[in-house]
Amino acid sequence: MGDAPDKPFRLRPRVTAANEHFWRGGREGELRFLRCGPCGCWIHPPSPRCPACLSKDVAPAAVSGLGTVYSFTLNHQPWVPSPDHPYVIALVALDEQDGLRLMTNVVNCPAESVSIGLRVRVVFENHDDDVWFPLFEPVS
Numbered sequence: 469m470g471d472a473p474d475k476p477f478r479l480r481p482r483v484t485a486a487n488e489h490f491w492r493g494g495r496e497g498e499l500r501f502l503r504c505g506p507c508g509c510w511i512h513p514p515s516p517r518c519p520a521c522l523s524k525d526v527a528p529a530a531v532s533g534l535g536t537v538y539s540f541t542l543n544h545q546p547w548v549p550s551p552d553h554p555y556v557i558a559l560v561a562l563d564e565q566d567g568l569r570l571m572t573n574v575v576n577c578p579a580e581s582v583s584i585g586l587r588v589r590v591v592f593e594n595h596d597d598d599v600w601f602p603l604f605e606p607v608s
């Protein structure tokens with residue numbers, strides 16, 4: 469079964485055992501990253517070792533899904549077939565930890581309304597019940 473025609477084209481990630489928690493957490497409405505057991509550090513992109521304390525005791529855990537637009541750009545170039553241009557490519561800083569940032573899109577608002585410091589929360593865009601892309605929308 470294909471995607472609904474109103475969903476934008478997205479390059480599919482290769483889902484592996486190492487990143488499945490991230491790409492499929494949206495099935496349960498959760499944005500998940502690896503987290504270190506001993507020191508609590510959030511780890512992104514996934515790594516088998518904690519970069520802070522080198523522990524191998526890391527496991528997926530859910531963040532709140534709340535964050536702030538750290539930087540962004542308006543994409544006017546139709547690189548891929550998509551109904552909505554321009555769209556916002558943003559680096560979102562998650563509340564849980566300094567430096568925990570996600571390259572994503574800000575959606576469900578006029579592109580011109582996005583600014584640095586805008587408060588956002590995660591929403592998921594499901595494709596084929598296989599991958600849930602974490603996107604962000606303004607907190608109203």
Ligand SMILES: [Zn+2]
Nearest residue numbers: 504507518521
């Ligand atoms: Zn650690």
